[in-house]
Amino acid sequence: MDNKRKNVLIACDSSHTLLEFRGKLIEELVKDNNVSVFTPKISRQQVRDKLESLNVSIYENDLNGSNVSIFSDLKYIMQLYRLIEKTKPDVFFPYTFKPVIYGTMVAKYCKIKCITPMLTGLGYNFTEDGGRNRLVTAVTKLLLKLSLRGNQGIKIIFQNKDDYHKLLHTGIINQKQQAFVVNGSGVDLSHYDYSEPDTLNIxxxxxxxxxxxxxxxxxxxxxxxxxxxxxxxxxxxxxxxxxxxxxxxxxxxxxxxxxxxxxxxxxxxxxxxxxxxxxxxxxxxxxxxxxxxxxxxxxxxxxxxxxxxxxxxxxxxxxxxxxxxxxxxxxxxxxxxxxxxxxxxxxxxxxxxxxxxxxxxxxxxxxxxxxxxxxxxxxxxx
The missing domain is CATH 3.40.50.2000 (Glycogen Phosphorylase B;)
Structure with a gap:
């Protein structure tokens, strides 16, 4: 094992997920690594305070993960490219669709050795309805395929086996690519204590x-x-x-x-x-x-x-x-x-x-x- 501290860059599409879904992971990462986050604006001061207390470097952007905006997305891509050039991460960890798609493309271009995109669910784009906007769905699938293909350093992380098989079935990934399935984001059992439910007032x-x-x-x-x-x-x-x-x-x-x-x-x-x-x-x-x-x-x-x-x-x-x-x-x-x-x-x-x-x-x-x-x-x- 290489004992040298590595630079880890995390990219997300919502700042509240950094602690709610990734807080414990970040706590583990900072023990032996230098961690940075690339996140939409942090509106809650307690989130900023906690990240700063962990010595996490914060870089903010204006990404809207839920809506389609070509101008905003291009701006995000350029900001991320400049940030990668600045921080030179050894590991790039994007999660959710836009950071995975755009981030993985930029990280490949910048020749980051270890890219670990996590798909935290496939959302509307792979439902039977195909989403409300079929053009957006088709473009999303194409961009996802382009972003994930090639490059030995890409390790795709899924949170359930169904998503993995869905991407295999649709040809977005193939069996030669490195893929891993973990059990969701996990839950901190010390934070969520057991209590007996009220069965008298249901x-x-x-x-x-x-x-x-x-x-x-x-x-x-x-x-x-x-x-x-x-x-x-x-x-x-x-x-x-x-x-x-x-x-x-x-x-x-x-x-x-x-x-x-x-x-x-x-x-x-x-x-x-x-x-x-x-x-x-x-x-x-x-x-x-x-x-x-x-x-x-x-x-x-x-x-x-x-x-x-x-x-x-x-x-x-x-x-x-x-x-x-x-x-x-x-x-x-x-x-x-x-x-x-x-x-x-x-x-x-x-x-x-x-x-x-x-x-x-x-x-x-x-x-x-x-x-x-x-x-x-x-x-x-x-």
């Missing part, structure tokens, strides 16, 4: 951005149906209503805000108090997830879950002879979602039992320390 919680493919409408409709029969049951929703190509309709958002079906909480910095006060965590997503972080957080805190039998989501549910931790329901199937919600309402002991099983499953498969150990091996910096 409540369901969904944590998600307010976009269609996350299943917001399905959750709302299921809650409306359940509450017509069990008016005492509570349904809560955490998440921001952002400018996004797939944001829910204003009409639905208005219903969420003003009728009494859901308690809308908005965006929060710490989900733990809300998970602690919830009985079951729900995510009826068909977005094209890596492994949904909110489900891992719920499992870590001992919450039974309901999610969709879709890419990434299905990774979080197990059903063995020794027990299970939750349910998978078909995509966009409100009736099935309602049935599983009613199961928990009528079988409250399983709320506790499935939650205990979920915590155990998280320890065995999704512990952030296990995931990060794999990441360090792939980067060859541990």
């Amino acid at each position: 409540s369901f919680l969904m944590i998600s951005r307010l976009i269609n493919a996350k299943g917001i409408r399905e959750y709302y409709e299921a809650a409306k149906t359940v509450r017509s029969k069990y008016p005492e049951i509570k349904f809560k929703l955490i998440g921001s209503f952002d400018n996004n190509i797939d944001s829910i309709a204003v009409e639905l958002f208005s219903k969420i805000l003003f009728d009494d079906t859901l308690e809308y909480i908005g965006r929060v910095d710490d989900v733990r108090p809300y998970i602690k006060n919830a009985s079951i965590v729900v995510l009826p997503s068909y977005y094209g997830e890596g492994v949904p972080r909110c489900l891992l957080e719920g499992m870590a805190m001992g919450r039974a879950v309901i999610t969709c039998d879709s890419v990434g989501c299905r990774e979080t549910i197990y059903n063995y002879s020794s027990g299970r931790n939750g349910f998978l329901v078909p995509v966009k199937n409100v009736t099935a979602l309602v049935a599983k919600m009613e199961y928990y309402i009528n079988n409250t002991k399983d709320i506790i039992l499935y939650g205990i099983n979920g915590r155990d499953f998280a320890k065995k498969k999704f512990d952030v320390n296990l995931v990060n150990a794999e990441m360090l091996k792939i980067m060859k910096v541990g």
Whole structure:
């Protein structure tokens, strides 16, 4: 092993993910390496303070990961090129689509020896609908193929096997390329403590951005149906209503805000108090997830879950002879979602039992320390 400190450059499309999803990994990386981040503007001072306390060098940009802007993207490419020339990284770690596509292309051009792009889910571009804008989808797939091909130094990281096989099937990558599958972003089990769920006052919680493919409408409709029969049951929703190509309709958002079906909480910095006060965590997503972080957080805190039998989501549910931790329901199937919600309402002991099983499953498969150990091996910096 080379004991020399390496220069590691991380590129992302949202500053809040640096600590929420990569915080523990960054803590491991800075022990033996010089770490820099290339991120959209950091709006939360606590994020900046934490990165600075770790001696991470911060470089900011104006990238918008959710919208299409040729001018903005070209500006991003030039900024990244200049930054790579300045910092001369030994390892380049981009994650999410735009940093992966543009970053990997620039890193190859700059002859960085170790490039480790991580695809944290394939999003809209590989769903059956093909996304709302077929031209954007086609261009994205072409650019992804161009960015990932060739170069022995590229090690592609996936968060589930479905995404790997999807890119193989579509010809974007081939079997000769180096590819690795890790168990999502992991979850810090010391941060998300177990607590026994309340089974006397049952409540369901969904944590998600307010976009269609996350299943917001399905959750709302299921809650409306359940509450017509069990008016005492509570349904809560955490998440921001952002400018996004797939944001829910204003009409639905208005219903969420003003009728009494859901308690809308908005965006929060710490989900733990809300998970602690919830009985079951729900995510009826068909977005094209890596492994949904909110489900891992719920499992870590001992919450039974309901999610969709879709890419990434299905990774979080197990059903063995020794027990299970939750349910998978078909995509966009409100009736099935309602049935599983009613199961928990009528079988409250399983709320506790499935939650205990979920915590155990998280320890065995999704512990952030296990995931990060794999990441360090792939980067060859541990």
